[in-house]
Amino acid sequence: MQDYLKKYLLEDKSVRIESVRMGETWRDAQSHHAYPPVxxxxxxxxxxxxxxxxxNLKFDGSLLLQMQGDGAIALMVAECRADMSVRATVKLRDKPIDPTGDLQSLLNPGGTAKFIVVLDPPKNTPxxxxxxxxxxxxxxxxxxxxxxxxxxxxxLDTKIMLAADSQICxxxxxxxxxxxxxxxxxxITxxxxxxxxALHLVETVKHEELLKADQDVLLHRLFWEEPLIAFEPHPVTWKCSCTREKVADMLRMLGKQEVESILLEQGKIEVACEFCAKPYLFDAIDADGLFQAITTPASKTLH
Known part of the structure; x- marks a missing residue:
């Protein structure tokens, strides 16, 4: 079943309402990882x-939400592009994971965690x-x-309700x-x-109801007395944008000396995408080709 993001406005156009529900997309995002339930x-x-x-992006780029801290979770990243394709990953430290932990205890026990929002325009943007x-x-x-x-x-006054388990987000x-x-x-009044x-109505939604209820059923229950302006639903999909070229750019950023050091130690370079786990292999000939005819450093990439 296709996953959708749905958008509405109240009739007076003073309040925006959005709803998203992902099943297959979210399961695809986890398919190469074995995340603990929490x-x-x-x-x-x-x-x-x-x-x-x-x-609500006004350009054909992407939005990244990134949280990094000093707990069992070192880094958590989700990216959504203008075409509503998503990818996400978590980097975990070698620390015990409390199955009853929450955002602060798992990411920010030392109180130094950062929340980073990145709006990244398309590469061809002047x-x-x-x-x-x-x-x-x-x-x-x-x-x-x-x-x-x-x-x-x-x-902007904003109310957000979120819920997820291993099957649905x-x-x-x-x-x-x-x-x-x-x-x-x-x-104004x-x-x-x-x-x-609208805020009062949304605040009546319980966590389990958000997780289990069909999108349209829930929205009808909340706003059945409110005339809504509906927009065309956006299909949401999982898609990783990693390529061999992007991995090659990342290796160039490491520098020839570091790449040669890895080859000397391991005989080859193996890189797995942190989002989809797709493997990329570079042997000595591949690695040598990375630095031929390179006159300027490679730009930042995200593999």
Whole structure:
């Protein structure tokens, strides 16, 4: 069954509503990994969140949500592109994983964790430069961390509900849209009432209900009295963008001396994509070819 992100506006266009539910896409994302249940739940929530935020990108690029800290989870990354294709990964330290742990205990026991949002335009964009926002990791959940970020960076009131297990990841986003200049007091009051009413409805959703309920059933239960403006649903898919060329660029970044050192020690270079686990093998001849006719350093890549 196809996975979708669905978008709506309240009739007065003051509040945005988004819903995403991923089954096959989320299972594909995990297919080359064996995440403990508590880790899968956190990563699944981050994947759902990345689609909810990427759905509003104004360019044909990608959005990355990255959390890094000093706990059992060293790094957690989810990426969603403008075509609503996603990929995600977790780097774990060699530490015990508490099966009852939460975001802060697993990622931020030392209080130094960072939450990073990257907006990366397409490579062919003139003057292309990625935007990167870095804030402390605040909140007991991924949803709370994102709400704090949106309040700080976008000055937009945002409510996010997320849930995930090994089979499903899902989320709801409610966002108050800016009131444009020229609005009268009646329109402002109506927008306030719309936001408060929609917020109250979304806050009634329980974690288990979000995880188990069909998207359309849940949205109908919440907003059956509200006229909604519906947009065309966006299919969501899993796709890794790794290529041999990107891995080669990464090896060039290491430098010829480091690559030769690895070859001397191991006889070959084996690199597995951290997202999809696809293996890439470079022998001595391949490695030598990396540095022939190279006159400038390779740019940053993400394999």
């Amino acid at each position: 880790i899968a739940a956190l990563l699944g929530e981050l994947v759902a969140a990345s689609t909810l935020l990427a759905a 003057g292309r430069q990625a935007y990167q926002g870095i804030v402390p990791l605040e909140g007991d959940t991924i949803a709370e961390a994102l709400e704090q970020y949106m309040k700080r960076s976008e000055q 899902t989320g709801l986003l409610l966002q108050r849209l800016p009131i444009h200049g020229g609005s009268n007091q009646t329109e 109506q927008a306030d009432e719309s936001w408060n009413r």
